[in-house]
Amino acid sequence: MSIEAIASAVPSIKESAAEIAQQTGLEELFITEKIGVKWRHVLAPDETGVDLAEAACRKLFAQTDLKPGDVDDLIFVTQTPDHALPHSSALLAHRLGLSSSCAAFDIGLGCSGFVYALSVTESFLAGNAHENALLVTCDPYSRIMAREDKGTNAVFGDAAAVCWVRRTGTRCQLGRGDYGTDGSRAGALIVEAGRGKLPFVSVHESSLAQYSRDQLRLHMSGRDVFEFVMLQVPKSIGSCLERNGLTLAEIDWFALHQGSLYMLMAMAQRLEIPREKILINIDRFGNTVSSTVPMLLEELMWKEDLHDRKVLISGFGVGLSWATNILTFQY
Numbered sequence: 001m002s003i004e005a006i007a008s009a010v011p012s013i014k015e016s017a018a019e020i021a022q023q024t025g026l027e028e029l030f031i032t033e034k035i036g037v038k039w040r041h042v043l044a045p046d047e048t049g050v051d052l053a054e055a056a057c058r059k060l061f062a063q064t065d066l067k068p069g070d071v072d073d074l075i076f077v078t079q080t081p082d083h084a085l086p087h088s089s090a091l092l093a094h095r096l097g098l099s100s101s102c103a104a105f106d107i108g109l110g111c112s113g114f115v116y117a118l119s120v121t122e123s124f125l126a127g128n129a130h131e132n133a134l135l136v137t138c139d140p141y142s143r144i145m146a147r148e149d150k151g152t153n154a155v156f157g158d159a160a161a162v163c164w165v166r167r168t169g170t171r172c173q174l175g176r177g178d179y180g181t182d183g184s185r186a187g188a189l190i191v192e193a194g195r196g197k198l199p200f201v202s203v204h205e206s207s208l209a210q211y212s213r214d215q216l217r218l219h220m221s222g223r224d225v226f227e228f229v230m231l232q233v234p235k236s237i238g239s240c241l242e243r244n245g246l247t248l249a250e251i252d253w254f255a256l257h258q259g260s261l262y263m264l265m266a267m268a269q270r271l272e273i274p275r276e277k278i279l280i281n282i283d284r285f286g287n288t289v290s291s292t293v294p295m296l297l298e299e300l301m302w303k304e305d306l307h308d309r310k311v312l313i314s315g316f317g318v319g320l321s322w323a324t325n326i327l328t329f330q331y
Contacts, residue, residue, distance in 0.1 A: 002169025007060035036261025040157030040286030042142035072130035077113035111317025139289035157286025161294035175326035258282035
């Protein structure tokens, strides 16, 4: 399996740290220095996640020789789909003009989703002798955040990314990963209502269920997430390195999920990773959930000579889940 190319797209509305400070009541300096966000993008009222994913895919088609008719599989990572039903990949496949024989399905993971989905994509291509897949990520959290919530609205931004993954390609190989989930901490990142447990309507109700705004928005316990990351992610990185027979010193770059700049730097310090090896994009985009890691890789692939270089990728968050792997570039 190989990642042949990556493209991304951001929404039309761009907000500064000063604007976020006005919305949340936080100090602008705290947003830029601790959280690390200077700019971020959010969906306009008439934009959707599928719109954004389509823009990323069309950008990739324009930049490569891949054609819609060449795509065998479309895998869409999202926890914030346009609709409860149908799956967003079905809508996107239709818009892109993909063949009806193209397999299209969603993966309901957030911050760890891209790293998980790379292994799913690799297995799906190999198991079915397919050649080309589009791995799409898009989690527009602006649709589930409260404007005044300091814990979420000062952190997240919207974006979509797409990777062209090729079964017989040789540009970038995936190593052996480390994956896990601690469901006992699932409440640290949660939207309580709107799905199966607290639905808007069911056969057992005679009228539409009414929920408060608070039940329908994203809640995040920053302290719990920070403690989870500092405890679990260094272990995951160590386990992944061991599985691949590598040391930290042999990794050229680290594409780590951008929960916050403070969290990222604290973890790097604990692992003794040199600052220049840490890729950063939270300053320009915020925490873009499942799109964070592929957007980091996109910039790296455009800027650097990646021949025989290794990049450690790690995503962690909702679940609470984690996923770490190694990419080895060969061009």
